[in-house]
Amino acid sequence: MKRFLIYSLAIILVFSLAVSCKKKPKEVPPPPPQAQEQPKVEKVEQPVVKEPSLSEEEIFLQRSLEQINKDKPLANIYFDYDRALIRDDARPVLETNASWLTRFKTIKVLIEGHCDERGTEEYNMALGEKRAKAAMDYLASLGVPSSRLRIISYGKSQPIEPGHNESAWQKNRRDQFLVIEK
Amino acid sequence: MMTKKLITGLVLLTLAAAGVLQAQQEVLLKISEGMPMVSVALPPFIVRAASPEAQAAAQEILQALSDDIKYSRIFQLLPKEYYGYIRPLNPDNIFFKDWDSIQAKLLVTGELSADDSGRTVFSGKLYDVKSERFIVGKRYQTEKSGLRLIAHKMADELMKLYGEKPVFSTRVAFVSNRDGNDEIYMMDYDGANQARITFNKVKDYMPAWSPDQRTIAFTSYKRGNADLYLRNIYEGKETLIASKGTNYAAAFSPDGKKLAFCSTMSEDGNAEIYVLDLETMKVKRLTYNSAIDTAPSWSPTGREIAFTSDRTGQGAPQVYIMDAEGSNVRKASFGGNYFDSPAWSPTGDRIAYVSRVENIFDLYVLNLRTNQTTKLTESNARNETPSWSPDGRHIVFTSNMSGSVQIYTIDYDGTNLRRLTDRGENKLANWTN
Numbered sequence: 001m002k003r004f005l006i007y008s009l010a011i012i013l014v015f016s017l018a019v020s021c022k023k024k025p026k027e028v029p030p031p032p033p034q035a036q037e038q039p040k041v042e043k044v045e046q047p048v049v050k051e052p053s054l055s056e057e058e059i060f061l062q063r064s065l066e067q068i069n070k071d072k073p074l075a076n077i078y079f080d081y082d083r084a085l086i087r088d089d090a091r092p093v094l095e096t097n098a099s100w101l102t103r104f105k106t107i108k109v110l111i112e113g114h115c116d117e118r119g120t121e122e123y124n125m126a127l128g129e130k131r132a133k134a135a136m137d138y139l140a141s142l143g144v145p146s147s148r149l150r151i152i153s154y155g156k157s158q159p160i161e162p163g164h165n166e167s168a169w170q171k172n173r174r175d176q177f178l179v180i181e182k
Numbered sequence: 183m184m185t186k187k188l189i190t191g192l193v194l195l196t197l198a199a200a201g202v203l204q205a206q207q208e209v210l211l212k213i214s215e216g217m218p219m220v221s222v223a224l225p226p227f228i229v230r231a232a233s234p235e236a237q238a239a240a241q242e243i244l245q246a247l248s249d250d251i252k253y254s255r256i257f258q259l260l261p262k263e264y265y266g267y268i269r270p271l272n273p274d275n276i277f278f279k280d281w282d283s284i285q286a287k288l289l290v291t292g293e294l295s296a297d298d299s300g301r302t303v304f305s306g307k308l309y310d311v312k313s314e315r316f317i318v319g320k321r322y323q324t325e326k327s328g329l330r331l332i333a334h335k336m337a338d339e340l341m342k343l344y345g346e347k348p349v350f351s352t353r354v355a356f357v358s359n360r361d362g363n364d365e366i367y368m369m370d371y372d373g374a375n376q377a378r379i380t381f382n383k384v385k386d387y388m389p390a391w392s393p394d395q396r397t398i399a400f401t402s403y404k405r406g407n408a409d410l411y412l413r414n415i416y417e418g419k420e421t422l423i424a425s426k427g428t429n430y431a432a433a434f435s436p437d438g439k440k441l442a443f444c445s446t447m448s449e450d451g452n453a454e455i456y457v458l459d460l461e462t463m464k465v466k467r468l469t470y471n472s473a474i475d476t477a478p479s480w481s482p483t484g485r486e487i488a489f490t491s492d493r494t495g496q497g498a499p500q501v502y503i504m505d506a507e508g509s510n511v512r513k514a515s516f517g518g519n520y521f522d523s524p525a526w527s528p529t530g531d532r533i534a535y536v537s538r539v540e541n542i543f544d545l546y547v548l549n550l551r552t553n554q555t556t557k558l559t560e561s562n563a564r565n566e567t568p569s570w571s572p573d574g575r576h577i578v579f580t581s582n583m584s585g586s587v588q589i590y591t592i593d594y595d596g597t598n599l600r601r602l603t604d605r606g607e608n609k610l611a612n613w614t615n
Binding site: 110117120150151154 | 387403408428430444446451474477490492496498499522523536543566567609610
């Protein structure tokens with residue numbers, strides 16, 4: 001008698017479970033008609049084969065040396081008469097130049113030293129060189145490796161301002177920075 | 183007015199007797215102080231050709247030779263009128279007493295003809311009037327472009343009589359930007375026949391002649407650096423000799439075997455003076471000073487070098503002298519705070535240099551025997567880079583006195599200023615050192 005009861009209970013249990021699993025979804029009466037909702041736009045992400053975008057540095061370096069130099073990315077610095085000392089007003093310029101050079105790590109620069117017409121030819125060749133070297137040493141102290149820097153002197157042979165007054169002379173007593181390798 | 187005084191060299195008046203016919207080893211006279219200029223008779227040349235070209239050629243040679251004689255400061259031309267007082271020259275039978283009577287000391291005769299291919303043939307002869315002796319004769323054959331050179335060679339024969347080096351057939355090398363960028367050119371001592379020597383699109387700078395004027399040393403930027411080159415202008419051969427650092431201001435030693443120059447090739451990148459032995463190609467450093475040392479100039483003995491240094495004060499260069507090995511450095515300039523560009527005269531007793539006062543540069547000459555300094559230019563301008571003629575009587579230099587940078591010559595006593603160039607800007611002239 002006991003065993004019969006247990007078996008019956010088990011069967012009833014299993015049966016009710018099976019029945020409950022097979023339960024059909026309740027018939028829900030359809031919602032009352034309402035205003036049409038805009039379909040929600042769902043973003044579907046799809047892998048796309050696209051060129052990776054260039055960094056600003058890379059875009060810049062794709063230009064030719066000529067184009068790069070035309071933009072004059074490195075500003076001139078200026079010197080006092082007969083002197084090759086880095087002036088106070090030159091320091092921030094050199095700092096800016098150094099950080100630009102740190103950003104574009106492959107660039108190599110030629111530093112040109114120049115003088116105004118009021119010195120003699122031979123002495124001015126040496127003075128121009130000292131001016132270029134002063135800038136190179138300063139940039140090196142700011143972390144630009146000297147292997148990326150070269151110097152050259154033009155003495156007074158290459159003025160940028162043709163005048164014969166202090167304003168022209170000051171503009172000619174300069175270091176110029178030329179990008180020679182990218 | 184030509185002064186009758188001559189200032190040069192030294193001593194004795196020797197007269198070596200020459201052979202009668204083809205005298206090669208001739209009379210050798212020396213200039214001494216106080217000697218009056220030697221009067222030279224230069225009658226018109228005999229032209230043995232009918233063509234107007236031949237006449238023109240004869241006239242061109244005569245004119246150039248007259249100009250050379252007038253420039254020399256040793257000889258003076260007999261006034262043309264004097265020739266009218268005596269009978270015309272017969273080159274085959276010269277009446278020396280005629281020439282003596284009009285006070286000619288030397289007689290120059292010339293005959294011009296043309297050869298079959300139309301080239302000019304010129305035969306020039308030199309006679310000593312008093313002794314009625316033929317001294318030397320030369321025969322030249324040339325195209326039209328060589329006529330002036332014939333005259334210059336004849337003038338140099340006159341110079342040779344007095345033991346002087348050739349002057350009139352020598353040339354001045356210089357830098358000009360007339361064709362766009364700074365390049366090297368050369369010209370006759372009087373500015374004629376200006377011709378280009380280097381052909382780069384960059385910059386070629388600071389030429390220096392070898393003593394035989396067959397080679398120039400110069401700085402070229404064509405490789406993107408201030409490199410030093412030698413160029414044999416007759417063979418066209420070019421040699422790179424210094425390329426580390428900045429290399430410039432080259433100067434040949436008087437024997438042509440060494441080249442002094444300024445370079446920043448050293449570790450500290452400081453401007454120092456070096457000497458290159460042109461036979462071994464070994465470089466020796468001469469200055470060891472943290473100051474700028476530059477602009478070397480050899481004494482004619484080759485035993486000393488004058489140079490510029492700012493070792494007494496930055497921005498205040500002075501002229502110094504050292505032995506050719508670099509020892510025994512002593513200061514040679516005084517009384518100013520900016521001196522540069524020393525040029526040692528081929529006579530050995532003087533050094534020309536530039537002194538800057540405010541914004542004006544003038545040429546000065548220091549007499550090493552008397553220690554006196556003479557001011558050579560007085561033009562309220564920038565006069566610089568002097569270079570001596572081979573006989574030490576003339577100086578070529580650069581000046582902006584006209585408003586643009588040009589090349590001039592001036593005599594040792596500050597007279598006879600002449601402008602040689604006018605196209606473009608011209609500077610850094612080199613004659614002997």
